[in-house]
Amino acid sequence: MAGHQRISTANDQRENGRQQVFEAIRQAGRIARIDIARETQVSPATVTAITSELLSAGLIEEITPEGDRTGAKRGRPRVALKVRGAAHLIAGIKISDRSATVILVDFEGQTVGEYDHELPGPVMSPEEMVSLVMRALGGACNAAGRDISEVSGVGLGIAGLIDATRNFVHWSPSLDQRNVELGRMLSDAMPVPFYMDNDANLVAKAEQLFGEARNVSDFIVITIEQGVGMGIVIDGRIYRGERGCGAEFGHTKVQLDGALCRCGQRGCLEAYVGDYALLREANIRGSAQPEDDLSALYARAKAGDAMARSIFDRAGRMFAMGLANVINIFDPSLVILSGEQMTFDFLYGSDVLERVKSSVVQVDAPLPEIRVHKWGDLMWAKGAAACAMEGVSELTIRNLGADAA
């Protein structure tokens, strides 16, 4: 298996063509046929053939030209194509410890509705999770004035060790059991294609479809939420590893026999930069008043409190070390750091990034670009929707071939 393309029957070939043309249109936003041909290296004749298929399937649409044609060159004007938003309605759901956030987007990625469903508690049984997801989904549809039957794909994001290829949960902080076939359970409860993945991969997918990595085929996303996550994109696809639980950045070891992690092992990065780790430090270090609020601790550090500052300092140094290791291993062209406000201040600050750069193997070539991307609250849900969107696109286009035959 030395990495050659699979041989393709005529039908497969046309399907590939459709996928590729559709992807080009989505990526560009709006693009004329001639530019699709240029970009995909496919002849204009084929582009015409494929786009007419996609048009009659309702997946894309022509943009009616605006009156404003000042400064136009002569010649037949190009007509731009775009994804037809109305083609599909997609839902993305993100489970955090406090609530289930739902976002509804159309096939163009435009937000159609948002919805927030509070959780009774942070941990629940698989069955409760299923009913919760269904209720949240129903609530979101209601709020947006849509019927649940209009939704053609659902994506779910939860924290933990998720095997997305098998829709299997090895472990999640939101579930009271390990090894749950959550995907099967939810697929059964749902009348539409269902996809799930862990936090970091969601963000990676969102960055790839809508965000900073729109034209990048190899990049890495680091996320800090409760834990520390990583999404790896290689050759345009999310890398998941054999058992689907690779990219465990938060549990790479940064200190031999180091601090105890909630995973039970010692020296994990998460045990130095996670919320609970910082608070633990603060309390151990004999502060007079026991601390249980991270933002208060952070405020004290900013105010100059030496003890508090040293806690964040060490976290930053450990994080820099871990990130440098990832860069040394992958030599990516782009690293995207993503997380909440405070994270940005103490983990994504310029001093930490400087430290990362000085810990990367030095060559006379530009260092990988490290971009910091602050998202709104809906980032995670939008990522979940992005996953579902990709799945629905592929399915639809595949079926399109089957229909024709």
Added chain:
Amino acid sequence: MAGHQRISTANDQRENGRQQVFEAIRQAGRIARIDIARETQVSPATVTAITSELLSAGLIEEITPEGDRTGAKRGRPRVALKVRGAAHLIAGIKISDRSATVILVDFEGQTVGEYDHELPGPVMSPEEMVSLVMRALGGACNAAGRDISEVSGVGLGIAGLIDATRNFVHWSPSLDQRNVELGRMLSDAMPVPFYMDNDANLVAKAEQLFGEARNVSDFIVITIEQGVGMGIVIDGRIYRGERGCGAEFGHTKVQLDGALCRCGQRGCLEAYVGDYALLREANIRGSAQPEDDLSALYARAKAGDAMARSIFDRAGRMFAMGLANVINIFDPSLVILSGEQMTFDFLYGSDVLERVKSSVVQVDAPLPEIRVHKWGDLMWAKGAAACAMEGVSELTIRNLGADAA
């Protein structure tokens, strides 16, 4: 670029077919057409067409059936195909600090000749390197009774930061300059296709073509020579990163502000497990007689010397930590550890491997297989030959298409 196959013109498609069929034949060693069809999912008709092309190009050959057909089923007997060794002669060259090892192999991978060329010194100028390689190549051909003009591809392996896609040397311990266009220089000096890569990728390629990873599409190779190297194979292809210098396992940090590495940074894995690091430790730790022979130090450790033992012990713990990090990130199905005799005893021992396993994120799924593969001296050179072989195969098959047109 969401990872779809490139659309393929008719000619491309046939080329893919040829590549795939040829690869199947090489992988199997000897295989009948009907089995190729089964394995590659291509119809027998197409297999017949493609194999007849490859046959008439002289790249493969039919195996004349042996007399022994006892226990044969009835029906027309299958005739096996194999790669035709005589089709090409390939050279692999490995530069170490003491010598240039050359191996000549035929297109089947069978060794045709070996040759060792001693170096005047471990470090040289790019020009000296070129002339050295050419002399070593000439010497090998001479010794094997072949003419240098018969060689149809040359692969070179050297240590350091190599950008194999651009045949560029960022840095190598064998060269007295950084940033050398060694590939261009050698291509100019050589009348045949030339390929180069760093140590670890050579081994990965050798494992993939001839070794333990023959049917595995995702695996990781760790090598210990002077430094510590890693080769990453994802989806059948070597992953190289953006600047071609990823997989720098030896310079991932295992200790914050730790031991000084020869790369100038602190806390690199190499600074704990490399030869020089171990000797440095031995001398610092106030042993009576200064130590400069690693095997002597190792002997003392085995004999029970507590100081010596603690040195190797720490190296083992650090190595385990680094390896566990790699596994946590990649979740590969297979890890191959490769190196010299002593390495096996103190880094690849069962206690270290146990430690690795206990530092990997725990899920209820089988751990990645860690296989230890001890190679002979010629491993590196054979890997270089494997790289060249892959290149020559692809080129030949591509040109085959151009000839027909």
Added chain:
DNA sequence: ATTATTTTTTTCAAAGATCAAATTAAATGA
């Protein structure tokens, strides 16, 4: 107002590729 020019898109016929089905080849069993 009409014609020429330019650029995009579509149509059409040619060139290949894959495959299912039929045919041929080459063995064993009866």
Added chain:
DNA sequence: TCATTTAATTTGATCTTTGAAAAAAATAAT
């Protein structure tokens, strides 16, 4: 010697892509 079985090849049909030609739709020029 003939039936049976399995492998390999041939053949005709179907489907794709593409280059070239034609059509379409605008602006520029006369």
